[in-house]
Amino acid sequence: MRLTEFWARMDQHLGPAYARTWAETQVVRDLGGRTVVEALADGEHAKTVWRAVWAHLQLPPSER
Numbered sequence: 001m002r003l004t005e006f007w008a009r010m011d012q013h014l015g016p017a018y019a020r021t022w023a024e025t026q027v028v029r030d031l032g033g034r035t036v037v038e039a040l041a042d043g044e045h046a047k048t049v050w051r052a053v054w055a056h057l058q059l060p061p062s063e064r
Helices: 003-014 019-025 036-041 046-057
Strands: none
Touching: 003 019, 003 046, 019 036, 036 046
16 A cells, blocks of 8 residues: 555545544554554554554444
8 A cells, every 4th residue: 555545545534634633643552552653654554554543443344
């Protein structure tokens, strides 16, 4: 997954006005207690981060 697809999915589920703020402030347990932005900056693959976000937000299986 490319970062553009990752951010498009974030915008789709959280809204373009809120997705970046959520990614900067929400700590996700499956990311080792990091935020999305921290995990991406640390080199985590976008697909790995998306799966953690997907689980955290309890999105339907079709969105995985």
